Amino acid sequence: MRFLLEKDLRILRRSPLLVVLLVAYPVLIAVLVGLALSGGPDKPRVAVFSQLPEDSGTVNVAGTTVDPGRYADELYKAVDPIKVRSRAEAERLVRDGEALAAVIVPADLVDRIQSAVSLSGSSKRPTVEVLYNAEDPVKQQYVESTIESRVADLNRAVSEKLTSIATGYLGILLRGGDFSLFGQKFEVLGLQRSKALVDGVAAGEREGSPERQALERVSKFAQLAIDNLDLSDDVLDAVGEPVVVKRTVVEGRRTPLDAFAVAVAVTLSLMLVTVLLAAGMLALEREEHAFARLVRGLVSKTGLVAEKVVLAAVCALAATLLMTAGVSIFVSLDWGRAPLWVVALAFGGLAFGALGVAIGAAAREVRAASLLAILLALPIAFLALVPSGAVASGLYDVIRVVSACFPFRPALDAVDAAINDAGGLGTALLHLALLTVAWGAVARIGLRRFA
Amino acid sequence: MSAALAADAVSKRYGEREALRDVSFSAGAGETIAVIGPNGAGKTTLLSILGGVQRPTSGTVSRDPREVGWVPQQAAVYGKLTVEENLRLFARLEKVRDPDEAVARMLDQTGLRDRAGDELGTLSGGNRQRVNIAVGLLAQPDVLLLDEPSSSLDPRQRERLWEFVGGLARAGTTVVFTTHNVQEAERYADRVLVLADGELLFAGSPDDLHAEVGGDQRDFEAAFVRFLHERGH
Numbered sequence: 001m002r003f004l005l006e007k008d009l010r011i012l013r014r015s016p017l018l019v020v021l022l023v024a025y026p027v028l029i030a031v032l033v034g035l036a037l038s039g040g041p042d043k044p045r046v047a048v049f050s051q052l053p054e055d056s057g058t059v060n061v062a063g064t065t066v067d068p069g070r071y072a073d074e075l076y077k078a079v080d081p082i083k084v085r086s087r088a089e090a091e092r093l094v095r096d097g098e099a100l101a102a103v104i105v106p107a108d109l110v111d112r113i114q115s116a117v118s119l120s121g122s123s124k125r126p127t128v129e130v131l132y133n134a135e136d137p138v139k140q141q142y143v144e145s146t147i148e149s150r151v152a153d154l155n156r157a158v159s160e161k162l163t164s165i166a167t168g169y170l171g172i173l174l175r176g177g178d179f180s181l182f183g184q185k186f187e188v189l190g191l192q193r194s195k196a197l198v199d200g201v202a203a204g205e206r207e208g209s210p211e212r213q214a215l216e217r218v219s220k221f222a223q224l225a226i227d228n229l230d231l232s233d234d235v236l237d238a239v240g241e242p243v244v245v246k247r248t249v250v251e252g253r254r255t256p257l258d259a260f261a262v263a264v265a266v267t268l269s270l271m272l273v274t275v276l277l278a279a280g281m282l283a284l285e286r287e288e289h290a291f292a293r294l295v296r297g298l299v300s301k302t303g304l305v306a307e308k309v310v311l312a313a314v315c316a317l318a319a320t321l322l323m324t325a326g327v328s329i330f331v332s333l334d335w336g337r338a339p340l341w342v343v344a345l346a347f348g349g350l351a352f353g354a355l356g357v358a359i360g361a362a363a364r365e366v367r368a369a370s371l372l373a374i375l376l377a378l379p380i381a382f383l384a385l386v387p388s389g390a391v392a393s394g395l396y397d398v399i400r401v402v403s404a405c406f407p408f409r410p411a412l413d414a415v416d417a418a419i420n421d422a423g424g425l426g427t428a429l430l431h432l433a434l435l436t437v438a439w440g441a442v443a444r445i446g447l448r449r450f451a
Numbered sequence: 452m453s454a455a456l457a458a459d460a461v462s463k464r465y466g467e468r469e470a471l472r473d474v475s476f477s478a479g480a481g482e483t484i485a486v487i488g489p490n491g492a493g494k495t496t497l498l499s500i501l502g503g504v505q506r507p508t509s510g511t512v513s514r515d516p517r518e519v520g521w522v523p524q525q526a527a528v529y530g531k532l533t534v535e536e537n538l539r540l541f542a543r544l545e546k547v548r549d550p551d552e553a554v555a556r557m558l559d560q561t562g563l564r565d566r567a568g569d570e571l572g573t574l575s576g577g578n579r580q581r582v583n584i585a586v587g588l589l590a591q592p593d594v595l596l597l598d599e600p601s602s603s604l605d606p607r608q609r610e611r612l613w614e615f616v617g618g619l620a621r622a623g624t625t626v627v628f629t630t631h632n633v634q635e636a637e638r639y640a641d642r643v644l645v646l647a648d649g650e651l652l653f654a655g656s657p658d659d660l661h662a663e664v665g666g667d668q669r670d671f672e673a674a675f676v677r678f679l680h681e682r683g684h
């Protein structure tokens with residue numbers, strides 16, 4: 001038992017590839033899981049472009065002072081704000097993925113809130129604009145759930161305030177009191193006291209006289225208003241969203257989540273089939289010792305690499321086309337775009353195949369190659385799905401560079417473009433072609449070790 | 452006689468270890484050469500360099516490896532392919548003019564015609580070795596390198612192998628083989644090369660080797676062991 005244990009530890013120590021995996025893999029996975037669980041920084045990074053004048057003033061209604069600036073502070077507390085000085089700058093930050101979204105506060109927000117609370121009948125409701133980047137639906141969901149819930153918080157706060165102000169207003173209308181507007185004080189009589197006054201005057205009139213009848217009609221109306229305005233608190237409570245949120249997508253398109261999920265599923269399958277096959281089949285040549293026989297003039301090493309890449313890509317193309325067809329039973333897909341699917345899957349397959357042979361060249365046996373292929377492929381896919389803005393921007397840049405070195409992200413873009421008409425097919429195909437050449441070269445250099 | 456195959460000052464290093472040190476020899480057309488020496492002497496390394504599987508660290512080999520037949524010590528054939536499929540694959544890769552004829556010839560030579568449709572992985576070790584050798588013979592090369600070809604064959608197959616190799620040599624093929632069965636070297640080789648620790652200690656006929664150690668040994672094996680002993684191995 002002890003000797004077996006010693007023997008196995010010794011074997012492990014002498015397999016550098018395995019040791020690297022054993023050490024690097026847990027670290028990598030820990031980082032990824034950490035990212036996934038923390039969901040990035042506590043507060044989403046949001047660009048804020050406030051057009052409010054420095055001293056935007058307060059709205060003073062019915063004895064209550066409303067400071068719109070305080071509501072802006074509420075929002076800033078909920079997010080990690082990056083204050084910017086123009087709409088263009090806000091858009092750029094969103095486009096570059098440095099900010100998850102941008103909030104644009106219009107200059108006339110205060111005026112509009114003022115007119116909303118002054119009951120003067122203005123229909124222009126205050127509007128806050130939210131800009132975001134919808135590169136992919138995963139991110140879109142993230143933005144919608146994070147930013148918009150913050151804005152909803154703000155809205156609720158403003159809504160409560162407005163309701164209480166309006167209620168105060170009504171109280172003055174009902175019972176009378178002081179009311180200041182633009183620095184001037186008004187004394188408001190109030191409906192109840194008005195009614196009492198009218199009733200008093202009416203009592204002095206002769207019964208049945210036209211004056212008394214007219215005053216009684218005024219008094220009845222006042223009573224009706226008093227009764228009904230008492231109930232209006234509830235009505236006002238029901239007023240939602242005093243501040244309107246206008247959504248603007250800066251970049252990207254809106255692929256429905258299920259259609260995007262199809263693209264992710266197809267790309268994942270493409271990756272696993274191709275990488276495993278290419279890595280395994282190249283390693284098999286060495287495991288069977290036939291490699292030496294082949295490369296001494298029968299086949300060039302480059303030819304051998306190319307053959308494995310094509311083999312894996314063709315097999316995976318067939319498998320994933322079949323899978324796509326199967327999925328189309330459940331999710332409606334546009335079969336008219338099928339030729340584009342083939343193109344995207346073929347390019348993706350070649351790039352994954354090239355990655356696979358690079359793995360196959362590093363490992364000596366089929367089992368090691370398969371293990372390595374799986375261990376490498378899954379985190380790459382995971383990384384490629386991290387939305388920009390969900391993690392610190394420096395880390396995101398690293399993630400983006402790493403993702404760009406592997407075929408998953410461009411393959412996903414290509415497949416999504418082909419299936420869902422998401423755009424950017426050409427760029428993704430070019431990227432995949434470059435990766436095919438690069439990883440093919442890595443594989444070729446790897447094989448040189450076994451000259 | 453112009454050499455059919457020549458090695459000039461061939462050396463091979465694996466890190467610190469020198470597997471071959473300045474090995475030079477040449478072989479004429481139709482000559483049969485046995486490379487003998489202790490385990491780890493560098494026999495496999497020498498043959499794989501002659502066969503173009505590895506590049507020497509320094510030194511040169513005269514012949515283009517594509518004109519050389521190479522049979523490795525470990526069977527280098529596909530376990531999931533049948534005997535016939537293996538032979539046909541390599542016949543095509545070697546660009547043999549008539550692959551069908553070559554496959555048929557090799558099935559007869561190996562005596563495996565009745566196993567032609569069996570996957571190689573299901574064959575015994577010796578039978579697999581027969582196919583391994585047959586693959587090296589497919590292209591009827593002018594120079595044939597055999598690394599311990601007889602090691603896992605039964606006596607009858609061994610007999611057939613050497614008969615066949617003798618026929619090739621008489622027809623002008625140069626054969627270089629390694630073996631631990633030094634009687635085979637004495638019986639079938641025109642010349643023997645003795646390698647030890649990567650160094651070529653002796654090149655000459657078996658009789659010369661006998662003479663080298665005084666000629667009073669009871670057989671060639673004893674003479675060989677004596678020779679190595681005298682050279683400190």
Ligand SMILES: Nc1ncnc2c1ncn2[C@@H]1O[C@H](COP(=O)(O)OP(=O)(O)OP(=O)(O)O)[C@@H](O)[C@H]1O
Nearest residue numbers: 465468469470488489490491492493494495496497
């Ligand atoms: N890939 C390798 N890496 C490191 N050293 C190697 C490698 N291949 C061979 N060697 C070393 O080179 C030397 C010669 O090995 P080689 O296989 O040529 O010996 P050999 O004469 O064929 O032995 P045997 O009779 O056991 O087959 C040995 O010391 C061996 O350890």
Ligand SMILES: [Mg+2]
Nearest residue numbers: 494495496524
């Ligand atoms: Mg050997």
